[in-house]
Amino acid sequence: MSNAYSEGLAVYAQNSRQAFENHLRTLISIPTISADPHHKADIRRGAEAAVQLLQGLGCAVRLVETAGNPIVFGELINDASYPTVLVYNHLDVQPAEVANWKTNPFDLVVDGDHYIGRGTTDDKGPALTALMAMGYTQQCALPLNYKFVWELEEEIGSPHFEDFVKGSLQQLVADSVVVSDTIWVSADKPAIPVGLRGLMALEISLRTSEADTHSGLTGGAARNPVGELAQIVSECYDAVSGRVKIPHFYDDMVPATDQQLNDFVASGFSVERFKRDHALYSLRSQNVRDVLRRIMAQPTFEVHSIGGGYVGPGLKAIVPPQATAKVSMRLVANQDPHRIFELVKRFIVVRHPDVRVRASAVLPPYLAESDGLYLKAISTAMEFAFDRKPALVREGGSIGAVITLAKYLKVPVVMPGLSLPEHGYHAPNEHFDWHQASGGIKMYAKYFQELATLKP
Amino acid sequence: MSNAYSEGLAVYAQNSRQAFENHLRTLISIPTISADPHHKADIRRGAEAAVQLLQGLGCAVRLVETAGNPIVFGELINDASYPTVLVYNHLDVQPAEVANWKTNPFDLVVDGDHYIGRGTTDDKGPALTALMAMGYTQQCALPLNYKFVWELEEEIGSPHFEDFVKGSLQQLVADSVVVSDTIWVSADKPAIPVGLRGLMALEISLRTSEADTHSGLTGGAARNPVGELAQIVSECYDAVSGRVKIPHFYDDMVPATDQQLNDFVASGFSVERFKRDHALYSLRSQNVRDVLRRIMAQPTFEVHSIGGGYVGPGLKAIVPPQATAKVSMRLVANQDPHRIFELVKRFIVVRHPDVRVRASAVLPPYLAESDGLYLKAISTAMEFAFDRKPALVREGGSIGAVITLAKYLKVPVVMPGLSLPEHGYHAPNEHFDWHQASGGIKMYAKYFQELATLKP
Numbered sequence: 001m002s003n004a005y006s007e008g009l010a011v012y013a014q015n016s017r018q019a020f021e022n023h024l025r026t027l028i029s030i031p032t033i034s035a036d037p038h039h040k041a042d043i044r045r046g047a048e049a050a051v052q053l054l055q056g057l058g059c060a061v062r063l064v065e066t067a068g069n070p071i072v073f074g075e076l077i078n079d080a081s082y083p084t085v086l087v088y089n090h091l092d093v094q095p096a097e098v099a100n101w102k103t104n105p106f107d108l109v110v111d112g113d114h115y116i117g118r119g120t121t122d123d124k125g126p127a128l129t130a131l132m133a134m135g136y137t138q139q140c141a142l143p144l145n146y147k148f149v150w151e152l153e154e155e156i157g158s159p160h161f162e163d164f165v166k167g168s169l170q171q172l173v174a175d176s177v178v179v180s181d182t183i184w185v186s187a188d189k190p191a192i193p194v195g196l197r198g199l200m201a202l203e204i205s206l207r208t209s210e211a212d213t214h215s216g217l218t219g220g221a222a223r224n225p226v227g228e229l230a231q232i233v234s235e236c237y238d239a240v241s242g243r244v245k246i247p248h249f250y251d252d253m254v255p256a257t258d259q260q261l262n263d264f265v266a267s268g269f270s271v272e273r274f275k276r277d278h279a280l281y282s283l284r285s286q287n288v289r290d291v292l293r294r295i296m297a298q299p300t301f302e303v304h305s306i307g308g309g310y311v312g313p314g315l316k317a318i319v320p321p322q323a324t325a326k327v328s329m330r331l332v333a334n335q336d337p338h339r340i341f342e343l344v345k346r347f348i349v350v351r352h353p354d355v356r357v358r359a360s361a362v363l364p365p366y367l368a369e370s371d372g373l374y375l376k377a378i379s380t381a382m383e384f385a386f387d388r389k390p391a392l393v394r395e396g397g398s399i400g401a402v403i404t405l406a407k408y409l410k411v412p413v414v415m416p417g418l419s420l421p422e423h424g425y426h427a428p429n430e431h432f433d434w435h436q437a438s439g440g441i442k443m444y445a446k447y448f449q450e451l452a453t454l455k456p
Numbered sequence: 457m458s459n460a461y462s463e464g465l466a467v468y469a470q471n472s473r474q475a476f477e478n479h480l481r482t483l484i485s486i487p488t489i490s491a492d493p494h495h496k497a498d499i500r501r502g503a504e505a506a507v508q509l510l511q512g513l514g515c516a517v518r519l520v521e522t523a524g525n526p527i528v529f530g531e532l533i534n535d536a537s538y539p540t541v542l543v544y545n546h547l548d549v550q551p552a553e554v555a556n557w558k559t560n561p562f563d564l565v566v567d568g569d570h571y572i573g574r575g576t577t578d579d580k581g582p583a584l585t586a587l588m589a590m591g592y593t594q595q596c597a598l599p600l601n602y603k604f605v606w607e608l609e610e611e612i613g614s615p616h617f618e619d620f621v622k623g624s625l626q627q628l629v630a631d632s633v634v635v636s637d638t639i640w641v642s643a644d645k646p647a648i649p650v651g652l653r654g655l656m657a658l659e660i661s662l663r664t665s666e667a668d669t670h671s672g673l674t675g676g677a678a679r680n681p682v683g684e685l686a687q688i689v690s691e692c693y694d695a696v697s698g699r700v701k702i703p704h705f706y707d708d709m710v711p712a713t714d715q716q717l718n719d720f721v722a723s724g725f726s727v728e729r730f731k732r733d734h735a736l737y738s739l740r741s742q743n744v745r746d747v748l749r750r751i752m753a754q755p756t757f758e759v760h761s762i763g764g765g766y767v768g769p770g771l772k773a774i775v776p777p778q779a780t781a782k783v784s785m786r787l788v789a790n791q792d793p794h795r796i797f798e799l800v801k802r803f804i805v806v807r808h809p810d811v812r813v814r815a816s817a818v819l820p821p822y823l824a825e826s827d828g829l830y831l832k833a834i835s836t837a838m839e840f841a842f843d844r845k846p847a848l849v850r851e852g853g854s855i856g857a858v859i860t861l862a863k864y865l866k867v868p869v870v871m872p873g874l875s876l877p878e879h880g881y882h883a884p885n886e887h888f889d890w891h892q893a894s895g896g897i898k899m900y901a902k903y904f905q906e907l908a909t910l911k912p
Contacts, residue, residue, distance in 0.1 A: 207737065208736065208738060209737055210737075213735075214853060214882070215853075216851070216852045217751070217852055217853060218736065218751065218852075220740075220750035220751050220786070221750040223696075224759055227759040229686075230685075230687075230690055230695065230759065230762060231686075231696065233683060233690075234689075234690040239680055239683030240684060274674075274677070278669045279665050279669075280669065280674065280678055280679075281664050281666075282664060284676075284677055295675065295676050298676050299676075302671045302675050302773070302775060303680055303765065303776075304682070304766050306682060306686060307765070308761075309762065309763070315817050317758070317784050317817075320759075320760065324767075326767070326772075328671065330676070360771050396672045396673055396674075396675060397672020398672060
């Protein structure tokens with residue numbers, strides 16, 4: 001059967017191209033921009049189009065209201081005794097500044113094998129591949145149940161996703177979760193992230209006067225809050241090397257093993273391409289292994305801004321009245337963001353008692369077991385679909401939904417990415433392509449087959 | 457004669473009140489805001505009104521054109537053999553945000569002894585007192601010649617004043633210069649600044665990428681220019697104490713002597729009032745002597761801003777592409793701003809080779825001889841006018857015109873201030889008062905008398 005399944009799948013994927021493009025065109029035509037309140041109605045229309053799609057494939061679908069945007073939940077239960085997979089994607093998109101695009105971002109352009117439009121690769125295209133794959137596995141009567149969770153607030157940090165999960169625990173019960181919302185390290189090689197960095201963001205602020213004062217009149221006696229915050233930031237970390245200087249900051253972290261670093265390197269990562277892709281003029285390190293360790297397996301300290309001074313044209317010789325530093329740390333397993341917050345806050349406040357420190361975002365890091373059955377199954381499926389062994393890497397960013405699903409459902413989460421670095425995640429002229437889309441359909445179908453026979 | 461002179465002066469001052477108020481009303485009604493190009497025509501009208509005023513008192517007047525605003529130059533030469541005094545004031549004013557004023561800033565309000573309006577104390581009122589004083593000394597046929605220089609770009613840093621002085625050296629020849637554009641330390645006691653701090657402003661900038669990058673994707677490997685500039689600022693100085701850490705920064709400075717510090721303290725300065733006047737919540741020092749040393753006789757290092765990061769609402773977890781720190785140092789005698797610039801630049805660039813450092817403003821410090829004949833004469837005149845011995849203090853800021861006049865005319869400059877801290881220099885509801893104005897008329901007339909008999 002397995003051979004027939006594979007051959008049939010290849011034919012199915014090829015034949016479904018027109019349907020995939022039609023569905024993608026429908027979804028792309030609705031500007032589901034979650035960051036912009038003006039698009040509330042579009043978000044609703046996008047959710048309703050998704051309901052249609054899922055119903056068209058036989059799912060029972062609910063639009064679940066939240067305090068923010070609705071969440072689309074579809075399920076297809078073939079038999080209560082079968083294993084159940086939960087597939088997460090998101091249908092909201094980044095804003096698109098039309099002036100920077102070569103085409104209308106909300107009008108799908110099919111250019112040969114390329115699909116150009118906002119949301120094609122992040123994350124509407126990947127969402128559709130899972131759905132199309134289910135079309136095939138249902139034809140094959142695979143003994144599996146399916147649940148689809150399509151979020152519409154991922155791009156704004158999933159503010160209501162945890163409430164949704166907590167309120168829908170019964171409906172969400174599944175044996176495993178699959179999330180495709182990540183990017184290969186190189187187009188040459190499939191990549192499966194097995195870890196995500198967490199995030200601990202904070203605002204450090206200090207006010208020492210009511211308003212600007214004249215630096216000739218007060219300078220020398222007046223405190224300078226921008227200067228003091230610059231000093232605090234420098235006490236926290238060495239900006240040149242990136243090393244955090246706060247005692248015990250690294251205590252709980254699990255360093256990447258040599259084998260894991262080998263896996264990162266095997267992803268096809270190139271330092272030069274990384275610099276080019278992100279338009280970085282220079283890096284803290286040139287060594288490929290060290291760069292990968294830094295972006296995948298090391299915590300960071302980042303200053304987003306030190307605001308409060310005069311930034312207009314020319315010189316305004318003032319002592320600024322207040323300053324706020326926006327800072328965040330990417331965390332890795334097993335750093336606890338709350339413990340880190342207390343550590344950083346105490347470090348600062350002991351030295352600078354009138355400085356205020358408040359947390360502005362908290363996401364724990366995530367690290368999957370690197371030898372789990374589900375990871376093995378998705379690796380097999382990816383190799384089947386793309387004809388190359390996938391690299392086990394880690395995502396340097398954070399995906400709130402993964403953390404939440406892992407926390408509440410307490411089942412393995414796998415993250416087979418389908419996007420390529422050149423697809424332009426969040427960038428103008430975002431695109432997807434049929435090679436990745438058809439590979440995605442095959443990957444999901446193969447993975448579903450693996451799941452149907454998996455004996456955990 | 458001296459007694460008759462003094463008695464006549466008291467009567468003259470009293471009788472001239474109406475004329476003073478009329479002249480002040482005329483000048484205040486013209487919004488000579490040099491910072492705002494929309495007021496070019498008002499600047500011209502202000503200059504022409506000043507010409508009228510000077511001509512009315514018998515001066516020969518020229519409007520001297522510069523690459524910017526014109527300068528009003530009036531002279532009254534009684535006899536080539538007499539000594540000549542050059543009186544500098546400025547007739548341009550700070551902008552006035554009408555919403556913050558209780559009255560129309562450009563419509564003089566006489567409220568008892570108070571004169572409310574933009575420019576009343578800075579510097580139109582003081583300019584008029586000198587002129588009115590000349591009215592008296594001319595009546596007395598004092599053997600003295602007078603030159604008046606009224607600038608219309610002081611509030612924007614006197615960008616064309618040096619060109620004017622260089623181009624008018626013959627006309628400006630004088631035996632001494634008097635500049636009244638400073639503020640008493642306390643209303644209780646006249647103050648004569650004998651020093652000005654200089655200024656060395658610079659911009660420190662660093663670009664490490666083309667645009668914002670996602671701190672999840674690049675963080676750890678990407679350089680953070682805001683973080684690096686914060687570190688550079690902290691390497692340059694300790695923001696908590698204010699101490700500059702750059703080697704040799706203090707080498708050339710002349711520290712204030714104990715006697716000079718005693719003079720500062722004798723000004724009536726109060727730490728609590730200083731905090732209140734400038735709305736400062738806390739200071740680097742609470743000790744009156746130390747605070748005065750810090751604002752009058754010590755160089756400073758000030759960060760005006762570290763720009764370049766994301767300062768909008770909420771969290772945007774980016775690595776910023778570039779940063780610029782606006783920094784300036786107040787300098788004291790005998791620090792050479794050019795030498796200091798080279799020192800700071802080398803200190804930074806040796807450690808951070810791709811950081812750019814450029815000078816944005818340079819003003820040398822100024823320190824008068826503290827036992828000169830002219831200082832003695834103005835002290836006598838101030839004590840005569842205000843019935844109290846003046847304190848010899850220093851101005852923490854810089855007055856470009858003083859530096860320029862001292863440099864090119866090579867004669868003593870005295871700086872008898874007439875403004876009070878509560879007059880609200882540069883602030884809404886700026887005002888002057890008849891006590892200071894009539895005192896100013898007496899002070900100038902007495903000083904002119906001293907000059908007429910001075911044998912240098």
